[in-house]
Amino acid sequence: MAGVIARPPIPATPRIAFPPNWAVRLSLVMLAAYVVYASTILDVSWPRFVHGLAEGARFLGRMFPPNVAADKLALLQTGMLESLQIAILATAFGVGLSLPLGIAAARNLSIAPLAWTARALIALCRSFHPVIVAILFVKAVGFGALAGILALIVASMGFISKLLAEAVEEMSMKQVEAVRATGASFLAVLVMAVLPQVMPRFIGFVAYQLDSNLRNSALVGLVGGGGIGATLFTAFQRFDYDFVLTIVLVIIAFVMVGELLSGLMRRLFQ
């Protein structure tokens, strides 16, 4: 044995495992500069934050314990039931309307002009926040649950139709052609070839939308769309912070139960 192990020559400059990445450092500095700049624009300052914390402590103190007086609970019950009804009806009608709209928007099943019209309609439904749609419907059909339902139907249509159209475009066309070859009508093609392929994903979207409508039904009330949101907004304006806490806790509980139910629904159909 020679006894000498060949060593690689030592480089003049030692190798660095992780060389400094100046592009990343520069972008971090720029981000920090933006945060400072935007904070001054938004009037975010340390004294204000500290002052706010003191206010926040007082606020939390006034929220506890949650108000469970009988008259408040009655208000809560009516509001929550109305929100639940808004969510259920909005989901039902939204899903019903999304089926034709989503299929019309799928470019592999419908004709091009119809598909583009449907796509434009979907984009319009999606681009406005439910609260803004609710404001417009409050003007059109007056205060109350109907405005909330209509606003959430619009939101559901935007979401479900878009995803349904994408699911239909991604499905296999072989089954559609097979059913068509038997001389089936368009409706039969839909029922026998299209729906079985997209149903599991569709159920997933519907379950998600039910969740989201339950959440948003608490929201449309803020602008006059009925439901628990109206109760919540009134409680805030009357500084009934202990009742606010009760409402928020009940909303969270409802949303969690809703998530549980939609999870069950997904498992049942997949």
Next chain:
Amino acid sequence: MSGIGSSTGGADTVSLRRWRRFTVPERILRSVFYLVVLLAVVWSFRSIEIIPEFLYDAPQQTADLFLRMWPIDWAWYPKVVHPALIETLHIATLGTVLAAVLAGLVALLVARNLTGSVALNLFGKFILVATRSVHTMVWALFFVAVFGPGPLAGMLAIAVHSIGFTGKFLAEAIEEVRPGPIEALRAAGAPPLAILLKGYWPQVKPAFLSIAMFRWDINVRESAVLGLVGAGGLGMALDTALSNLYWDQAGLVLLVIFGVVIVTEVATSWVRSRII
């Protein structure tokens, strides 16, 4: 998920066998589900309070709405709407940055491969669920009560509500990390912070950026309406116009919101296809 249903007996079973897609329990459960849905819809439909008097003039009211919006009051843009638009964008961006930082910290707690303690995992999960369940508008109401009306409240509402969404997906991304590079770093004696920065971060970065971008897109939409409860931005301009019944100004704000939403959606999808 498919099973064979009952086949009628007899000599020529083969020709009479009926194939069914779902087993009997599946069919029963689904029928129960359909029944529950039907009952829920019927119950809601029958007990919801709709005031029919309001409906008689709905078509006139709708026509009136659009007639009043037209022509749109462009003169109002430079004075009020443009500053509000800039403010909305700052609220959304700053809120998303803050949310990304906070959600990153919570995601470290939630990821089971990083934090061994079940109690800490559950605590992090609780933060995620709690922040997500309360809507941005409700958070905004809170922060307006605490910090006073203005963009600070809106920014915090956006940030806190986004923690749930961002943290959930971030924690999932951390849990999917390949253990190889991390073991290599650990074997080389790297301290925990270096493992985090050089082992986890490069693998999580693409997911992190795309989650943050997606959330920013949502936050722009949300920050446009936060002003309705006094939290700054375009919603404040909309609220002013609506309370003054200046529908031509409200129409302008709606148009601007529509434009911003389209632009951010196009921008984020372009960035997503180019960079990530």
